[in-house]
Amino acid sequence: MDTVDGPDERHRRPAGVSDDTVAALGKLSEALECVERARGHLYSLHQLIGHADLMLDDAVRMFRDAGHSEIADRVADELIGRNVIAGRWTFQIVEDFDDGYHALFRDVDRSAREQLVGGRRHLYEAEMKERRRTPGRPGHEARPAGEA
Numbered sequence: 001m002d003t004v005d006g007p008d009e010r011h012r013r014p015a016g017v018s019d020d021t022v023a024a025l026g027k028l029s030e031a032l033e034c035v036e037r038a039r040g041h042l043y044s045l046h047q048l049i050g051h052a053d054l055m056l057d058d059a060v061r062m063f064r065d066a067g068h069s070e071i072a073d074r075v076a077d078e079l080i081g082r083n084v085i086a087g088r089w090t091f092q093i094v095e096d097f098d099d100g101y102h103a104l105f106r107d108v109d110r111s112a113r114e115q116l117v118g119g120r121r122h123l124y125e126a127e128m129k130e131r132r133r134t135p136g137r138p139g140h141e142a143r144p145a146g147e148a
Contacts, residue, residue: 006142011126026124032109046090056080
């Protein structure tokens with residue numbers, strides 16, 4: 001592999017690492033990426049539920065102004081400030097996810113990379129890039145100009 005036009009050192013497979021190992025690390029990384037996307041959706045849920053809860057204040061006021069105090073009372077008593085699951089608001093769900101499953105997943109991924117490839121990330125993708133790009137063609141550079 002050309003050292004000037006190839007990937008930088010942190011994206012090169014260490015000597016003796018098999019294709020199967022690189023593929024397995026790539027699959028673990030891909031799974032982590034899915035978990036990261038799910039985490040983003042969890043934060044979206046957190047923000048959307050919080051926004052909805054705050055909007056209920058306006059709904060209660062509007063129902064009262066329109067003469068529907070029974071509905072206003074039900075919204076105020078049963079919905080505003082309600083836990084979304086037993087004993088938890090969404091911030092607690094997010095914290096439990098971040099501190100538990102997400103933290104463990106990231107640790108397992110990092111540990112596997114450190115143990116098998118010296119901590120290098122995205123080796124599978126870096127090798128795919130090398131197979132798919134056209135060396136010497138504009139827009140197909142292995143890395144930014146001037147980066148060794």
